Amino acid sequence: MPFAVQVIRHWDIRSGSERQLDFERRTYLFSTLLTFVFVIQLAALLLFVFNADRLSAMFVGAMCAVGTLNVNDFGFPSLISQMVVFFLAAMWLAINHVDTRAPDYPLVKIKYGLLILLLPVMALSFWLELQYFLGLKANVITSCCGSLFSGDAKTIAGEASGMEPKPALFLFYGALTAVIGGALWHWKKACPAQWLSTRRGQRNGLCRGDHRRAVLHFALHIRAPAPPLPLLHPQAGIRLSGLLALFAALRRHRCRAGGGRGAAVCAGRQSAPDHSASFSPLGRIGG
Amino acid sequence: MNVWLEKQRHLIDFTLASLARRKTKNLGLLLAYAVLVFVLASLALFTQALRTEASFVLAGSPEVILQRMVAGRHDLIPPGYIEKIGRIRGVQKQEGRLWGYYYDPVVNANYTFMARPADEVASGSIMVGATLARARGLAAGNVISFRSYSGKLFAFKVSAVLSPDAELLSADLVLLSEADFRAFFEYPAGHYTDIALSVANPQEVRKVAEKLSTTLPDSRPILREEVLRTYQSVFDWREGIMLTVLAGAILAFAILSWEKASGLSAEEKREIGILKAIGWETSDVIRMKMWEGLLISLTAFLLGFIAAYVHVFYFGAAVFEPVLKGWAVLYPRFALVPTVDGLQIATLFFFTIFPYTAAVLVPIWRAAITDPDSVMRA
Amino acid sequence: MIELSQIKKAFNQGQPNEYWALNGIDLTLEAGKVTAFRGPSGSGKTTLLTLVGCLSRPTSGRVRFKGQDISGLPERFLTEIRRQSFGFIFQQFNLIKGLTALENVILPGFPTGRPRAELITAAEEIFEQLKLSHRRTAKVEWLSGGEQQRVAIARALINNPEVIIADEPTANLDTALSREFMAILEGFTAEGKTVLLTSHDPLVVESDAVHRVIGMRMAVWSTTKKPCFSSQQSSPY
Ligand SMILES: Nc1ncnc2c1ncn2[C@@H]1O[C@H](COP(=O)(O)OP(=O)(O)OP(=O)(O)O)[C@@H](O)[C@H]1O
Numbered sequence: 001m002p003f004a005v006q007v008i009r010h011w012d013i014r015s016g017s018e019r020q021l022d023f024e025r026r027t028y029l030f031s032t033l034l035t036f037v038f039v040i041q042l043a044a045l046l047l048f049v050f051n052a053d054r055l056s057a058m059f060v061g062a063m064c065a066v067g068t069l070n071v072n073d074f075g076f077p078s079l080i081s082q083m084v085v086f087f088l089a090a091m092w093l094a095i096n097h098v099d100t101r102a103p104d105y106p107l108v109k110i111k112y113g114l115l116i117l118l119l120p121v122m123a124l125s126f127w128l129e130l131q132y133f134l135g136l137k138a139n140v141i142t143s144c145c146g147s148l149f150s151g152d153a154k155t156i157a158g159e160a161s162g163m164e165p166k167p168a169l170f171l172f173y174g175a176l177t178a179v180i181g182g183a184l185w186h187w188k189k190a191c192p193a194q195w196l197s198t199r200r201g202q203r204n205g206l207c208r209g210d211h212r213r214a215v216l217h218f219a220l221h222i223r224a225p226a227p228p229l230p231l232l233h234p235q236a237g238i239r240l241s242g243l244l245a246l247f248a249a250l251r252r253h254r255c256r257a258g259g260g261r262g263a264a265v266c267a268g269r270q271s272a273p274d275h276s277a278s279f280s281p282l283g284r285i286g287g
Numbered sequence: 288m289n290v291w292l293e294k295q296r297h298l299i300d301f302t303l304a305s306l307a308r309r310k311t312k313n314l315g316l317l318l319a320y321a322v323l324v325f326v327l328a329s330l331a332l333f334t335q336a337l338r339t340e341a342s343f344v345l346a347g348s349p350e351v352i353l354q355r356m357v358a359g360r361h362d363l364i365p366p367g368y369i370e371k372i373g374r375i376r377g378v379q380k381q382e383g384r385l386w387g388y389y390y391d392p393v394v395n396a397n398y399t400f401m402a403r404p405a406d407e408v409a410s411g412s413i414m415v416g417a418t419l420a421r422a423r424g425l426a427a428g429n430v431i432s433f434r435s436y437s438g439k440l441f442a443f444k445v446s447a448v449l450s451p452d453a454e455l456l457s458a459d460l461v462l463l464s465e466a467d468f469r470a471f472f473e474y475p476a477g478h479y480t481d482i483a484l485s486v487a488n489p490q491e492v493r494k495v496a497e498k499l500s501t502t503l504p505d506s507r508p509i510l511r512e513e514v515l516r517t518y519q520s521v522f523d524w525r526e527g528i529m530l531t532v533l534a535g536a537i538l539a540f541a542i543l544s545w546e547k548a549s550g551l552s553a554e555e556k557r558e559i560g561i562l563k564a565i566g567w568e569t570s571d572v573i574r575m576k577m578w579e580g581l582l583i584s585l586t587a588f589l590l591g592f593i594a595a596y597v598h599v600f601y602f603g604a605a606v607f608e609p610v611l612k613g614w615a616v617l618y619p620r621f622a623l624v625p626t627v628d629g630l631q632i633a634t635l636f637f638f639t640i641f642p643y644t645a646a647v648l649v650p651i652w653r654a655a656i657t658d659p660d661s662v663m664r665a
Numbered sequence: 666m667i668e669l670s671q672i673k674k675a676f677n678q679g680q681p682n683e684y685w686a687l688n689g690i691d692l693t694l695e696a697g698k699v700t701a702f703r704g705p706s707g708s709g710k711t712t713l714l715t716l717v718g719c720l721s722r723p724t725s726g727r728v729r730f731k732g733q734d735i736s737g738l739p740e741r742f743l744t745e746i747r748r749q750s751f752g753f754i755f756q757q758f759n760l761i762k763g764l765t766a767l768e769n770v771i772l773p774g775f776p777t778g779r780p781r782a783e784l785i786t787a788a789e790e791i792f793e794q795l796k797l798s799h800r801r802t803a804k805v806e807w808l809s810g811g812e813q814q815r816v817a818i819a820r821a822l823i824n825n826p827e828v829i830i831a832d833e834p835t836a837n838l839d840t841a842l843s844r845e846f847m848a849i850l851e852g853f854t855a856e857g858k859t860v861l862l863t864s865h866d867p868l869v870v871e872s873d874a875v876h877r878v879i880g881m882r883m884a885v886w887s888t889t890k891k892p893c894f895s896s897q898q899s900s901p902y
């Protein structure tokens with residue numbers, strides 16, 4: 001964090017000083033770390049949702065991931081904060097990618113500004129997750145899926161797909177706008193001649209079209225769904241994010257088919273089933 | 288894209304060569320890593336198999352079991368009690384069950400005696416669980432006698448040994464006819480241990496349970512769902528203890544890998560310097576090192592997981608059995624049905640790769656930012 | 666081809682042990698020539714080569730390579746230029762032990778993403794030129810000094826650079842091998858490559874292959890055209 005502030009204050013690409021070199025090298029560290037965070041967060045999000053679904057058997061009334069997440073107050077905030085971290089990390093990586101295309105790193109201040117923003121969000125996300133898992137106690141009666149799904153078409157699934165990713169999307173697009181604006185502004189400031197006229201500025205070798213290239217690159221990023229997520233259509237974005245998993249799971253597990261597979265298998269095992277429903281084996285295994 | 292692929296191929300080539308050049312160091316790491324994965328994977332596979340087993344077994348059991356409570360304690364079902372339930376919508380069948388415990392001084396173990404309808408177990412004969420049969424050296428056709436709690440001796444003919452498929456749960460089971468059960472335990476006529484109700488629609492189970500507790504306020508309905516949940520948490524609880532122990536191991540491993548990665552030998556440092564001087568970029572070096580980490584962790588994961596699979600499903604989890612199954616006298620020996628769960632593998636993979644990668648990230652970066660001109664001043 | 670203006674280079678800037686290795690150098694180096702730097706130890710020859718060869722950045726001043734200002738470029742871009750345009754031959758050869766000669770030679774080609782087969786063909790051609798084909802599958806630690814030197818040269822050539830930079834290339838070689846090296850250098854000029862080298866060795870500095878010698882002094886510098894050093898040598902200057 002103090003490092004990010006230092007970068008923002010002292011960054012000077014023209015300097016060959018050791019501090020500048022150190023700044024530039026730290027960028028590699030952060031991009032590696034954030035790639036890691038990004039990948040981990042993606043994996044964690046998917047695992048979180050799927051495991052929540054699986055864990056639902058542990059909680060009365062929780063028949064699916066929603067139930068598990070509702071076990072305590074930290075379930076959904078934790079999920080949402082994880083998604084926010086994921087999007088922010090994706091955004092940072094996209095900015096970094098674009099930034100390092102141009103030799104004068106035009107977006108560097110924005111990049112480190114975002115990093116300053118990202119750190120507390122990550123800390124918060126971690127804290128929420130920890131709270132959630134520490135608060136998970138089996139057999140706590142949760143608001144049952146039945147009540148969540150009951151009634152009209154406005155199920156939690158509908159609600160969530162309408163609501164939850166919105167802040168994330170908003171954040172993402174907002175930051176994109178800020179970034180592009182910043183880049184344009186920087187470009188304007190650095191190469192006024194070029195900004196005002198089409199004449200090739202020849203003041204120095206660096207100014208030539210590099211900013212324009214950076215911005216173009218950014219635009220390409222927004223057009224092409226490749227690096228972060230296809231976020232242009234909220235639906236597509238949601239589908240790709242871990243939420244898809246959640247909702248698919250919700251629909252599938254809406255009601256757990258009672259013993260369908262198990263019963264078939266157990267029919268072949270003559271005597272054991274009857275016995276096992278009694279309390280005795282429980283006492284033995286549990287004790 | 289093609290260039291990118293080709294580049295990654297080159298990096299992997301180089302990584303493989305450099306791993307091979309530092310065999311002992313990397314093999315040591317690989318081994319430690321694989322052992323960690325082995326332990327965790329064995330545990331996960333084992334508990335998963337137990338859970339599957341339990342839910343298989345429970346799937347065929349009645350949805351609701353009704354016990355009668357007297358002074359807060361589980362008591363016998365008196366005659367006429369079943370009739371009091373009457374007809375509840377959704378309940379397909381309701382029947383009284385008879386079961387109890389018997390302490391066998393010969394092997395110092397408790398058996399579960401359970402009455403079955405006469406068409407399943409003939410009077411004078413019993414069926415026994417496989418573990419019990421092993422402990423007492425029984426086979427179908429043998430005769431065994433038990434001294435009842437009242438001191439009388441009863442002789443039974445073993446008509447069959449129960450299938451070992453679900454031996455975990457049928458280990459100590461003795462099935463006998465209702466008449467024999469009542470005679471053996473001097474069980475009062477017309478009384479039952481509990482009542483089993485089958486409910487076809489799982490969504491009605493809770494409703495049924497509610498109705499039961501209103502019609503019979505002195506009863507306690509136990510839902511299969513709850514039993515299942517208890518099983519799940521029982522296994523998870525045990526898993527939890529093991530995991531706590533293993534957390535220490537994970538930590539040790541993280542430190543180890545940190546050591547390995549941060550303690551880059553002078554030789555390795557020089558190599559990275561050379562690579563940078565001859566035109567490798569910092570991110571190329573980072574990527575190369577990442578490939579190295581990935582190769583090591585994938586190999587270790589694969590090795591550890593396969594070993595764990597063999598250990599659990601072919602050697603019956605020999606290492607964990609005592610801890611996980613408890614120190615029961617009648618110790619069930621059973622082959623677990625191999626079940627592999629994708630989500631579980633993914634989770635395990637995540638939790639083993641994560642600490643390693645996190646531990647090596649910074650050292651990798653530190654190695655990668657070696658001054659490219661450092662080789663000029665050797 | 667390469668222009669340096671007001672180049673200064675400090676080590677440990679801002680710390681008590683701050684040291685200015687170069688203090689305001691102006692210099693122009695022509696393409697297609699062999700230029701040798703000489704001067705007392707510590708006069709900054711190696712430092713200058715690292716600046717020219719995109720291995721490090723000057724603290725202040727400009728380096729222009731083929732008209733492009735490279736002094737302010739981040740490492741990422743310097744590396745790209747270095748990879749494409751510069752080949753390095755180090756005093757210690759700096760080969761990677763445990764790899765064969767061929768594997769060592771193709772290493773600089775990895776980040777370019779050229780297919781392996783292509784790299785190997787290119788490497789074998791160079792081995793052919795350097796008369797080293799018979800040793801190409803030998804591990805480098807088993808090679809003799811001269812052979813190692815030639816492997817290092819081959820490695821410098823694999824990306825077909827325009828400029829070859831050699832820091833004390835003959836310091837570990839005997840007279841015969843040094844002469845051989847100078848012969849190889851002449852081959853480079855024939856191909857139109859630019860060569861920059863440092864040396865204490867009179868055999869190198871005074872050889873016919875060298876077109877220009879630049880003398881360095883401690884933290885100050887002087888450039889001298891060849892005839893001032895030795896009159897017997899022909900020089901374009
Ligand atoms: N990384 C560094 N940190 C501090 N000082 C350095 C560093 N690199 C070089 N120097 C100093 O800079 C000065 C110039 O070094 P350089 O290696 O360029 O000299 P040189 O002319 O090549 O000498 P030699 O002929 O002995 O090779 C030396 O005094 C050296 O101690």
Ligand SMILES: [Mg+2]
Binds near residue numbers: 710711712832
């Ligand atoms: Mg030197």
